Amino acid sequence: MTSNAKRTVLVIGHRHPDTDAVCSALAYASFYQWQTGQDAVACYLDDLAPETAWLLRSLGLDAPHPIEDVYLRVADVMEAHIPVLRPDQTLREAGHVMQEHAVRALPVVDATRHLIGLVQRDALAERYLDLLQLPEEINLPVALIQRTLEATLTAGSAAAVLNNRVWIATMSPATARARIGAGDIVIVGDQREVQQAALEAGAGGLIVTDDAPLDPALIDAAARQNAILLHTRHSPFAAAQLLQQSVPVDRVMVPVLPTVTVHPDTLLQEAKAQLRRGNVAGLAVIDDEGVLQGMLLRRHLAEQTNRQIILTDHNHPDQAAPGVAESQVIGIIDHHNLGGLQTLQPLSIHCEPVGSTCTLVAELYRQAGAPLTAALAGAMLGAVLSDTVQFRSPTTTARDRAIASWLADISGQSLEVLAHGLFRARVPHPIPPASWWVNRDSKVFAFGETRFSISQVELTDIAEVMPPADELRRALMNLVAEHGLTSAFVLLTDILDQSSILLAANPAGEASAMRAFGGSFVDGQLVLPGVMSRKKQVVPPLAAALT
Template identity: 60%
Template sequence: MKSPEYSPIPILVVGHTNPDTDAVCSALAYADAYQQLTGETTIACHLDEVAPETQWVLEQFQLAPPRAIADVYLHVRDVMERDVPRLRPEQTVRAAGLIMQERGVGALPVVDDHDVLIGLLTREALADRYLEQLQLSEEIDLPVAVLLQTLEATLVSGDALRMLRERAWIATQRADTLRHSIRQGDIVIVGDQPDVQRAVIEGGAGCLILTDDAPLDDDLIAIATERALVVLRTRYSPFAAALLIAQSVPVGRVMQPEPLCCLDDDLLSEAQTLLRNQGRASLPVVNVRGQLQGLLLRRHLAAQSRRRVILTDHNHPDQTAPGVPESEIIAIIDHHNLGGLQTLRPLTILCEPVGCTCTLIAELYQRNQLQLTPQLAAGMLAAILSDTVHFRSPTTTDRDRRAVAWLEQQSQQDAATMARGLFRARLPRPTPPAAWWVESNLKTYTFGNHSIGIGQVELTEIETVMPPIEQLQAALSRIVQQQRLTTAFLLLTDILDQDSLLLAADAQGEQLAVQAFGQPFVNGSSRLEHVMSRKKQVVPRIAAVLADGS
């Protein structure tokens, strides 16, 4: 983790809320096209739940679904260091120090058997431990096996599984005075001094550590063996051996327990503030189960602060993902009217009057001779057939028809056969409640001071499967209250009959619709013949009435 170069944060390509097939497939297609054109990493995303029709498309043509997201804010997981060494509490501080030196970090997380964060070992804690152990006055609590490993020692006598629980110190006295200093079980460090070695063994020590590969007479080995005294031999000097013993302490005794940490889903801006205010070198990152995911480092304080996003199939603020207004929008690919988004910088806008966003993207593939897989071509074909209702919608253009013909070739699919499958897949099984009919394809439009919700469901024989009108009106009324709308409508479109029923949330909505279409409401609905397009036939008329009344 030594000063690596940043990998640019991927660009998110995302459609509108309550995504339809065009919102999902245009995000997939443009993410692929943009990556081919620029070489930048993109991720196709979707908001909310994928509609049954769209799910059918993804499964039928084996398309990997876009990433499900709740917002486009930058989160800790977008920048955190993932390649993080983990310590276990039983590892020695020496092993931890070597890892710190090798990886160039000032702190290491400590985890349990389930990768749950239980502590943090910092460089400062290691330094404090070093200073404490210079006096060698603290009792240690270590198995012989750990000392063998730390000192790179050989076992001359004794049991490698034995626990040592006394002082560790260097024998600097003469042999005749040394005996009075030894406590039962002490760990005594001795060089090539036979008389001192004998004094240690006969004085009741628990462990003799021979430094500088010092020899030990056979008779002393016999006495040590008889007394079950542990004797180790190491190549290190007495002072070096003493320091290494101090570093044999397990990490669990030195670490900071329950350290300050953040969640991988936390907003990056909030975690950056926490890291900055605490003056720490790093902040462990965990998931909701407490399992370690990575580290947020001080170099991440300078990380990109705004997410770069591309919007497909929408541009109205009310239809965007949370966080879009605070993001850097670098492109909008759409076929709807412009809806008043404000951007930080100039951007690419491809917004033209065709029946489907995927038509514009298909033309982009053709112009630039980009590679297109049959699976993605099938998804784009399905999106155009869905948005244009297989050319029945008045939004259909010759460009849509040409795009369909080209995509049929690229996907090796028949448009008519695909359309039948699409329309059959639109209604979930079992028949969903009224809230689904209102909310599954609801879009909110702002006209001056008015916010109007307009939902649409397109099916065949729709009047035979729709819930009672009273239930749909109640669901519309709830949406008006929850979202503080002026009013709301539901357009129930029969694909084959090529007309629609219009429902309103309240009397204000009915009055607005009568002014817009000149058709009365009978038993809670108004029949609109040859009206199939929300965008082209409903929104402009509502906007015109509100503009005249403003």
């Protein structure tokens, strides 16, 4: 049986993603899949920025897959294609399925795949031990007995139920008449007188074994008294054992309980702990409606499965998805400084000083001759224009301009028109509260014991649309308290004026900013003429001042 453990690579940008983080993940996932043949899925954390949503919508592109973290979940490793049992299948049939598929637990489902129970191999083993003793009494549908004994029904109804004592007729006809009671079930070989005596005694069912020839008179007699007459090739002893195996699985299954079920979205570590605690061979994976999705088996406890991840537009641990430390980072493609991410395995790092991660991704497409659609080229072009602020940012390089021209040719987009649409779409309407401004494109930086965040919002006419400074400072203080930061800042950049306004969470942050940039805060705001780039113009001097 093949495990459903996914080797799909997740390609993810940073938390609170900007357009470059989202579009670089989208484009690189497509490139990686083309280059390696391995499945790759682009993902994003938190919410899409209004600018990014507008860009994807205008190009007719679907957004990457939204995620909250990269921890492995049950759905990532469960056996999705597990065989199932119907409630009316027999123990014998269940045993054959378990043996064929080498599993120790099987789910029992109804006609719509809703879970109704779980059959474990241990339960079957206990029932098979009962085969050491012949059955004294049964309560079984005739249809199940007929199926298990591979018998022919020559009298009576398959819908009937045999419910009484069981006899193996190794007795004389006289003894049969004396001992067999009304409704009893009699297993008998080629003994016509005993067969007839059993019916005369009122037997409710007769199982004739060894393919013994049936007397037409016996068939007629069974039909007249509404008795069941089954004809099988098995010996009397084998038939008695098979009766034990004709029990339907719904009589031995574990009912649907929280201890034997798990949701596909449950964290794998939590599900493993549940499996270790429970005395079960596996957990049935069911959705919110109780529909079976697969099985989590005990062998999954021993498997060391790590999700494979590629990071785009970031490499700092504080900017990465929760769960990255427990994952296998196999690649980084970025244009920022290295931020101390530690990995257990070697990985591929493509980190260069350009204005946009999408510049690096687009160069890979061009160098490899990879197929590139007009829409995906437009997405990367939009990211380059966004991150370089239409080439106004000091981080802009000749490579950004060259790749933008190449992408414009493929996408059919005008640089001016696309940039205008991007910048106009950056702020949602109505104007959002201060918390949106300080969380939008917020990045945490760590230098030794010092950890601080810088959020950046790039707009036109920034002074006219920004919230009051005191509201922004309170929102920044909430960030400091929530994340245990030294300080927090928000950089409000006016694209057309090519200047920024810096606000700090606390007096210590303001003092550090004044040491870094000079000047003074007025009404809680420090004006920074010519400052456009957080990465190049703000992080280095602030880090030096704070540390």
